[in-house]
Amino acid sequence: xxxxxxxxxxxxxxxxxxxxxxxxxxxxxxxxxxxxxxxxxxxxxxxxxxxxxxxxxxxxxxxxxxxxxxxxxxxxxxxxxxxxxxxxxxxxxxxxxxxxxxxxxxxxxxxxxxxxxxxxxxxxxxxxxxxxxxxxxxxxxxxxxxxxxxxxxxxxxxxxxxxxxxxxxxxxxxxxxxxxxxxxxxxxxxxxx
Amino acid sequence: xxxxxxxxxxxxxxxxxxxxxxxxxxxxxxxxxxxxxxxxxxxxxxxxxxxxxxxxxxxxxxxxxxxxxxxxxxxxxxxxxxxxxxxxxxxxxxxxxxxxxxxxxxxxxxxxxxxxxxxxxxxxxxxxxxxxxxxxxxxxxxxxxxxxxxxxxxxxxxxxxxxxxxxxxxxxxxxxxxxxxxxxxxxxxxxxx
Numbered sequence: 001x002x003x004x005x006x007x008x009x010x011x012x013x014x015x016x017x018x019x020x021x022x023x024x025x026x027x028x029x030x031x032x033x034x035x036x037x038x039x040x041x042x043x044x045x046x047x048x049x050x051x052x053x054x055x056x057x058x059x060x061x062x063x064x065x066x067x068x069x070x071x072x073x074x075x076x077x078x079x080x081x082x083x084x085x086x087x088x089x090x091x092x093x094x095x096x097x098x099x100x101x102x103x104x105x106x107x108x109x110x111x112x113x114x115x116x117x118x119x120x121x122x123x124x125x126x127x128x129x130x131x132x133x134x135x136x137x138x139x140x141x142x143x144x145x146x147x148x149x150x151x152x153x154x155x156x157x158x159x160x161x162x163x164x165x166x167x168x169x170x171x172x173x174x175x176x177x178x179x180x181x182x183x184x185x186x187x188x189x190x191x192x193x
Numbered sequence: 194x195x196x197x198x199x200x201x202x203x204x205x206x207x208x209x210x211x212x213x214x215x216x217x218x219x220x221x222x223x224x225x226x227x228x229x230x231x232x233x234x235x236x237x238x239x240x241x242x243x244x245x246x247x248x249x250x251x252x253x254x255x256x257x258x259x260x261x262x263x264x265x266x267x268x269x270x271x272x273x274x275x276x277x278x279x280x281x282x283x284x285x286x287x288x289x290x291x292x293x294x295x296x297x298x299x300x301x302x303x304x305x306x307x308x309x310x311x312x313x314x315x316x317x318x319x320x321x322x323x324x325x326x327x328x329x330x331x332x333x334x335x336x337x338x339x340x341x342x343x344x345x346x347x348x349x350x351x352x353x354x355x356x357x358x359x360x361x362x363x364x365x366x367x368x369x370x371x372x373x374x375x376x377x378x379x380x381x382x383x384x385x386x
Contacts, residue, residue: 011253019381037232039229060203061207068238072265172369
């Protein structure tokens with residue numbers, strides 16, 4: 001670039017005196033929960049970390065991140081599980097199937113957490129799965145409480161449970177100020193899915 | 194996976210009848226603004242789209258996304274510009290240099306927007322740069338107003354200006370519920386940078 005804006009004299013690098021695995025909750029009704037978790041995956045990959053993403057209730061609807069994450073290579077794996085949002089209009093699957101899928105996803109999360117392979121595990125929409133009783137509070141708290149000390153754990157989805165928030169280190173609530181769909185703009189690839 | 198949770202009968206794919214480039218604003222004081230924008234980059238790459246990320250006030254501090262984004266390959270370019278957060282304690286650069294850097298970044302954004310090369314442009318921390326008067330409201334509005342109809346534009350940073358919010362299609366405010374640094378936990382790689 002030209003102009004008066006010269007480069008910085010040096011580029012600083014943070015390195016915490018104590019490395020600590022964090023529990024992060026991203027909740028709220030606004031856009032940006034899953035996308036924020038995907039961004040943490042990018043960031044973690046940049047640091048050479050290994051990432052596992054388990055999506056709840058999302059296995060039936062293609063999303064760009066399924067292919068986008070593949071571009072990051074072998075540092076990341078993504079498991080899209082489930083059959084869409086339980087209880088929304090038009091979803092054809094009975095609650096028992098949603099519950100069985102979510103229970104499998106919890107078991108998968110346990111295995112991945114205990115594998116020692118990952119520096120960051122993202123449980124996408126697990127808050128919502130808990131709200132819909134597809135997983136139990138005790139199961140989520142057990143995952144949070146058994147997190148290896150150096151591993152980061154991210155839990156996304158609206159309506160995060162108070163006891164999950166209580167245990168987390170960092171919690172963001174994403175509030176919808178406005179959303180394109182309220183102007184009858186359909187979901188757009190690259191932004192909404 | 195084992196268990197009763199069978200795979201969905203089919204995987205649905207959304208395709209909007211009308212493709213429309215959106216203006217998205219991610220603001221607020223909570224964690225997840227830049228990370229959310231990075232997630233949209235991943236998602237867009239998955240759809241084969243081309244992405245340009247221009248970071249304001251961030252060129253002096255290494256962040257994992259600088260290397261993480263490289264893993265996504267040639268679909269994405271990231272330009273980290275500037276010399277850190279203007280006005281925060283310990284930042285050694287005068288305001289005029291911050292302003293010059295931000296002005297260069299605006300010019301770069303204009304060039305990238307007019308190049309016809311990108312499906313998604315992310316102006317990371319531009320809301321904050323506007324608040325700090327490193328860029329002018331008229332400049333930001335001109336960028337928003339001159340956005341090609343099919344291109345997505347994402348503007349992040351706290352304190353988004355009301356007129357920018359007014360023009361946007363989707364706006365999320367990320368509210369800090371809690372943050373690890375308030376427990377004196379240092380910023381951690383992979384999550385915070």
